Amino acid sequence: MKIDFDGLQAFVTVAELGAFNKAADKLNITQAALTRRIQKLENYLGLRLIERTTRHVALSSVGKDLLPRVRILVQDMASTFNQLKDVSRSAKGHFTLACVPTMATSVLPALIRQYRDKYPGNRIKLVDASAYEIREAIFSQHAEIGLTVQGTRHPDLEEVPLFDDPLMFYCRQSHALSEKPFVTWSDMNLKDLIVVSSFTGTRIVMNYQLAKKGIELQGNYEVQHHATALNLVAADVGCAIMPATICGDGDRPGVIRIPLKSPVVRRKIVLIKRKGSSLSPAAQAFVDIVQSMKLVWHQ
The missing domain is CATH 1.10.10.10 (Winged helix-like DNA-binding domain superfamily/Winged helix DNA-binding domain)
Structure with a gap:
């Protein structure tokens, strides 16, 4: 009727x-x-x-x-x-955000604090997942938006580029390379190198960009999560290659990060949603905050 x-x-x-x-x-x-x-x-x-x-x-x-x-x-x-x-x-309401774990421990907390201060009554359901799982969550509508590593473009997804996140060399202050202003890929001793799984978005980006330069990287240790790699570095098990957003200077006592060159490898962080979909007011308000932060990230 x-x-x-x-x-x-x-x-x-x-x-x-x-x-x-x-x-x-x-x-x-x-x-x-x-x-x-x-x-x-x-x-x-x-x-x-x-x-x-x-x-x-x-x-x-x-x-x-x-x-x-x-x-x-x-x-x-x-x-x-x-x-x-x-x-x-x-912008009252709630929404689900899918996010790669590396963003959940670095960029995301500042975004959530801003959102909480502006919309204190709203609720965010956070799904921390791999880049592949985030895409699936968006497609299945289990999440409205995703904060993830850029991969192969999909025609049914809209991307908002946020910032470039360069890979860096993480080691203890006592490491042989700790005094260098920058580290090249050929400098590293693969015997004490800790790498993240080849199924992660970061590793896929790294392997692709290194392959173009004829570089193949294999470490003695492979872990699933960057947090595990960072803990192993802190425990003096070895050194690791991880994004700059994983850990700031001075965040972990005894651990330092050094720029990587020849080549510089960056992963791109993007915000994604289903193409043509209308976001809920609560989710759109979060996107607006993310957009406003782009100026800070690019500085």
Whole structure:
């Protein structure tokens, strides 16, 4: 059943004001348009609701019986629409964000703090997953947006580039390469090198860019997560190649990071969503904060 809200609103307004011209003015439409709305409603119901003469307007007996219920219905619908508008304007609500773990431990906390301060009543469900799993979450609509490493472009995804995240050499201060201003890929001793799994977005990007230079990298230790690699470096097990966002200077006592060159390898961090989809107000508000932070990240 299709509810004719315009017709119901027109009926209530005419009944309350007792005149078509006054009702048309209040609804900001012409009298002809108002008449059409009333006639359409009456035709749909198969009932005469308003008796109109050249001198006055009066409700039929059926119209009088219906008016109290229709008035409540119109008021409830108007209130609901106003609440929905408030949600849109104030970005109230909740959303699901899929994020690679490296962002969850670096960039994301600052974003969430800003979002929390601006929208304290909102809730974020955070799914930390691999780049592949994030894509699947977006496609299946288990997440509205994803913060991830750029991979192969997909025609059904929209990407917002955020910043470049260079790979760096992490080691203990006692390491043989710790005094160098930068490290080349040929400098590294593969025997004590810790690398992340070849299934991670970071490793895929690294292998692809190194292959173009004829470089193949294999370490003695392979881990699934960057956090594990960082802990092993801190424990003096070896050195590791990880993104700059993993750990800031001085964040881990005894651990330093050194720029990698020849070549410089960067992964691109992007925000993704389904192409053509409309985000909820709560999710769009988060995207707006991310967009505003791009200027800071690029400095």
